[in-house]
Amino acid sequence: MKKYNLKKTRRRQQASEFFGAVQVGNVKVAKAVLEREPSLLYETTGCHSSALHIAAGNGQVEILSMLLERHLNPDVVNRYKQTPFLFAAIYGKVSCLKKLIDFRVNITMCDTLQGRNCLHYAAYYGRSDCLRVILSAAKTCPFVNSQHGYSVFVNKADYVGETPLHIAACRRWPECVRILLDNGALVSASTGVYGLPGDTPLHLAAREGSLDCVGQLLAWGADRLRRDASGRTPYEVALKHYHNACAALLNPSSPEPLVWPALLKLTSRELDEGAKALLKQALMEANREREKIILKGFGGSLPSASHSNGSKIFDTIYEAISDTDVCCICFDKVCTIQVQDCGHQMCAQCTLALCCHNKPNSTIASITHPICPFCRGTIAQLVMAPKLKDDHDADNNTIGTRSSKLRNSSQGKQQL
Ligand SMILES: [Zn+2]
Numbered sequence: 001m002k003k004y005n006l007k008k009t010r011r012r013q014q015a016s017e018f019f020g021a022v023q024v025g026n027v028k029v030a031k032a033v034l035e036r037e038p039s040l041l042y043e044t045t046g047c048h049s050s051a052l053h054i055a056a057g058n059g060q061v062e063i064l065s066m067l068l069e070r071h072l073n074p075d076v077v078n079r080y081k082q083t084p085f086l087f088a089a090i091y092g093k094v095s096c097l098k099k100l101i102d103f104r105v106n107i108t109m110c111d112t113l114q115g116r117n118c119l120h121y122a123a124y125y126g127r128s129d130c131l132r133v134i135l136s137a138a139k140t141c142p143f144v145n146s147q148h149g150y151s152v153f154v155n156k157a158d159y160v161g162e163t164p165l166h167i168a169a170c171r172r173w174p175e176c177v178r179i180l181l182d183n184g185a186l187v188s189a190s191t192g193v194y195g196l197p198g199d200t201p202l203h204l205a206a207r208e209g210s211l212d213c214v215g216q217l218l219a220w221g222a223d224r225l226r227r228d229a230s231g232r233t234p235y236e237v238a239l240k241h242y243h244n245a246c247a248a249l250l251n252p253s254s255p256e257p258l259v260w261p262a263l264l265k266l267t268s269r270e271l272d273e274g275a276k277a278l279l280k281q282a283l284m285e286a287n288r289e290r291e292k293i294i295l296k297g298f299g300g301s302l303p304s305a306s307h308s309n310g311s312k313i314f315d316t317i318y319e320a321i322s323d324t325d326v327c328c329i330c331f332d333k334v335c336t337i338q339v340q341d342c343g344h345q346m347c348a349q350c351t352l353a354l355c356c357h358n359k360p361n362s363t364i365a366s367i368t369h370p371i372c373p374f375c376r377g378t379i380a381q382l383v384m385a386p387k388l389k390d391d392h393d394a395d396n397n398t399i400g401t402r403s404s405k406l407r408n409s410s411q412g413k414q415q416l
């Protein structure tokens with residue numbers, strides 16, 4: 001009996017030495033302990049987390065690598081069916097996410113705590129960098145394809161019906177909201193089951209009073225008139241929680257926001273990155289002007305960060321202005337967008353005006369395909385104007401010094 005207890009104590013000591021080394025990333029000690037006691041690889045902690053969980057959650061990518069190479073099951077789960085990949089998403093360990101993706105983990109696994117997957121958790125903690133890595137991996141992940149596909153993965157509902165977008169909106173992470181919308185999250189997803197009314201992401205953003213999230217969701221076409229299970233519109237929800245500025249934007253009688261065009265929404269994955277950034281910036285600016293006017297009467301102020309820190313590319317549009325660069329539709333802005341295949345150019349604002357529509361006429365507008373205003377030809381694709389693209393590519397290394405210069409020239413231009 002005494003001998004057995006001694007053995008047990010020794011084992012416990014070795015396990016704690018091993019897990020301690022894994023946690024702090026001491027590869028040398030971890031390897032040495034494993035050599036003495038290889039079965040420690042399969043040991044778990046109090047809540048049944050494995051060494052892989054601890055390494056992934058603590059961002060110890062070197063140890064993680066070492067463990068994975070020893071053929072440990074990369075999808076091993078703890079008591080709550082959480083995988084090491086989920087741990088890496090929860091704790092925001094991007095390098096560990098990437099390493100696990102290299103080992104072809106199943107990124108679709110959900111836990112039994114709330115039925116959430118890695119996107120839910122990344123959205124909950126505002127891990128926008130993790131979201132990007134996961135969403136990019138999901139496009140080619142065989143597990144995603146075999147389990148109803150990409151869209152189902154992005155719009156997976158947890159036990160209470162919340163998608164990752166609901167969670168990002170509720171937790172007030174506008175950057176996460178934007179990334180998810182950009183990658184196929186449904187703006188109108190509802191927590192209601194069997195067609196019953198429930199919360200949309202807009203209801204949750206209204207409840208939490210996040211102006212930025214409300215703005216993003218509205219620009220993506222969120223419906224201001226949708227009612228939740230208690231029959232409230234997002235406007236009424238914002239009022240109930242005393243978020244007056246949000247309520248002003250959500251008030252169905254205030255002007256409709258500009259909505260990211262349905263046509264571009266469908267093609268946004270293929271849309272030229274530069275052109276997309278320019279168009280999004282133009283849309284945000286147009287909506288921001290509109291929001292300013294609405295909020296004036298409410299004493300609300302707009303948060304400055306995420307609206308203004310948009311693409312630096314946009315600043316470059318004021319670079320090297322010449323008469324030939326000026327948009328021939330508005331004679332105000334510079335041509336930044338080129339229509340393909342005809343090659344005609346116009347500014348981002350005019351392009352949006354051409355493709356954009358205000359709700360609720362979205363269904364009609366999305367059917368008609370926009371045509372080039374100069375030659376009436378079909379718009380096959382929108383790209384960044386070649387001159388602008390050249391400037392941008394050439395100056396990628398010195399964008400910091402250039403952008404301040406450009407900002408000055410852009411101020412100069414606005415005063416004209
Ligand atoms: Zn124009």
Ligand SMILES: [Zn+2]
Nearest residue numbers: 342344372375
């Ligand atoms: Zn044309």
